[in-house]
Amino acid sequence: MTYKSDELPINEVRAEELPTPALTVSELLPETRRALLHRLAVGQAQGRTPSLVGAVVRSGHRVWSGGRSMIEGHAPDENTQYRIGSITKTFIAVLVLRLRDEGLLDLADPLEQHLPGTAAGRATIRELLSHTAGLAAETPGPWWERTDGSLRPELGNLLEEQPFRHPAGERYHYSNPGYALLGALVSKLRRQPWSEVLRQEVLDPLGLTRTTLLPQSPHAGGFAVHPWADVMLPEPLTDTGLMAPAGQLWSTAADLARWAAFLAGSIPGGAEKVLAGTTLAEMRRPACGPDDDWTSSYGLGLQLVRVDGRLLVGHTGSMPGFLASLWLSEEDDVAAVTLTNVTAGPDLLMVGPDLIRIVAEREPLLPSAWRPFTDADPELLALTGPWYWGPTALALHLRAERALELTALSGPARTSRFLPEPDGSWTGLDGYYAGEPLRVVRADDGSVSHLDLAGFVLTRGPYHPAAVTPGDVDPQGWHAG
The missing domain is CATH 3.40.710.10 (DD-peptidase/beta-lactamase superfamily)
Incomplete structure (x- = not known):
């Protein structure tokens, strides 16, 4: 091996689509590729390593790779073990x-x-x-x-x-x-x-x-x-x-x-x-x-x-x-x-x-385009909107494929996404309620009484006297004191 004081060699590979049916990803911008190459070169020089190779993947595709070596004309590539x-x-x-x-x-x-x-x-x-x-x-x-x-x-x-x-x-x-x-x-x-x-x-x-x-x-x-x-x-x-x-x-x-x-x-x-x-x-x-x-x-x-x-x-x-x-x-x-x-x-x-x-x-990730879904169940649509855990205001959203999402309307609150189960319930996907059940509880006449979320009762109004709420609720309802 010989050391050279002149410019070290650089190998760069541009966007390559992996052999999958994934969507095509655009090549990175020239300024981005130059910045990636610069970081690789700094790493090789300051890290005092014989060679350094790097690659970047986006959306399942290798969109960039580069190599840097101490030996002129012998930089590693993406196929060097x-x-x-x-x-x-x-x-x-x-x-x-x-x-x-x-x-x-x-x-x-x-x-x-x-x-x-x-x-x-x-x-x-x-x-x-x-x-x-x-x-x-x-x-x-x-x-x-x-x-x-x-x-x-x-x-x-x-x-x-x-x-x-x-x-x-x-x-x-x-x-x-x-x-x-x-x-x-x-x-x-x-x-x-x-x-x-x-x-x-x-x-x-x-x-x-x-x-x-x-x-x-x-x-x-x-x-x-x-x-x-x-x-x-x-x-x-x-x-x-x-x-x-x-x-x-x-x-x-x-x-x-x-x-x-x-x-x-x-x-x-x-x-x-x-x-x-x-x-x-x-x-x-x-x-x-x-x-x-x-x-x-x-x-x-x-x-x-x-x-x-x-x-x-x-x-x-x-x-x-x-x-x-x-x-x-x-x-x-x-x-x-x-x-x-x-x-x-x-x-x-x-x-x-x-x-x-x-x-x-x-090159920040572009969000996926919003698209409506066409198979909304009217009964699920009726569940959407404001719900209350005591005085805490929440909102229930219907997502694609019968999934639900609970978000906060004001202030901090426990939120989560929920995936549907065959028995008509949902299971929490993340957050505090990950793995916990969400069920719709109906009254004798078939109307929706409340939501049971891991034992917590969510009602359409905050501590309404007529609602099914654990513990006593003042029959006077909300008042000055």
Whole structure:
């Protein structure tokens, strides 16, 4: 390798529509592409990394990718493989949730029920997915990321005799061995290596042809850069064996861009055969309490962080010689992937969030055009309008496909969206009433008496004496005192 002091090479790829029936997305504006490229170049220079490649996804399409390298004429592109580290965990989580959706396990099951004989048997599958099992963060013995997997030939080598650092379910504590156990669980229930299960059930159906367990050419080599001098040394490219589910995979910016679109639920059609949209949404919700400053949490295999007020969902990855990130903003409908081949570098993991910010601020998402629906049920239309929980004024709206939405008319109030159920009730989708029932209660003559919302009574008037309201209401009604 030689270093050049003149202008470093830049590769840029413009909008590319992924092979799905999604709507065509316009190419990013030239000014936006220039800003993305500038951020990538700053990341490579200030992060002192041999190379850095990034990609941006919008509405399920890769709309930009670029690369920057220390070697003139040799910048990486979207098809160059890098080690993705703990982004591997997002793939393992999808495999486990496929098993759950097929009825082969329950997330509340203890690991021992399906994978007996480990020191972590009492941990539940949900706790392992969300890093709340209390397991040790790392394996005993030498640094597993830089040593061959042959040093840990059995599952028993991944954990100490007493591997729990915290009571199960008490707090979030990241555990690499926990995901190694989940990979072993997949292998046990599918009766073949988890990597082969991943290829058959996820990679091939989604067209992720450049995501592999071991590197395939063209791929980047991993390096460490001296903290006080501009010199490098190569990092070992080890096969970590049983620890591979925690961080072994190699992938490309193009493959991870498609993976980000999948995790966001932006790939229609065949992607539903890999994992249902409702399960993907479950992955993206917090499965454990946020940290003390309410900036981060963890779902089922996905990290959740707030950066400059924007909620990002995804995962970072780190292995000796490599850093990676995959983040998506559901509100902005933008995702970003970054891959680099250095062990550590200043702010390199912030490049991805910055790529999202650049696109979201320069080209904010256009809202979908308003369209009326033509199948409004007259009985549901009659339910719309003002309702009152005591003196709190609310409004009930009818949405498409018999969905309802409860909003505040004035001041703070508990609001939610509700999806219809076959029995004529509705179930809360979000907010305080997520999972709670909403029912219409009728009088003896068939007219609507009130709404029962998780036990709360909503009436057409605020504390009307004739209304069905728990507790006594002054028969004089509202008066001066």
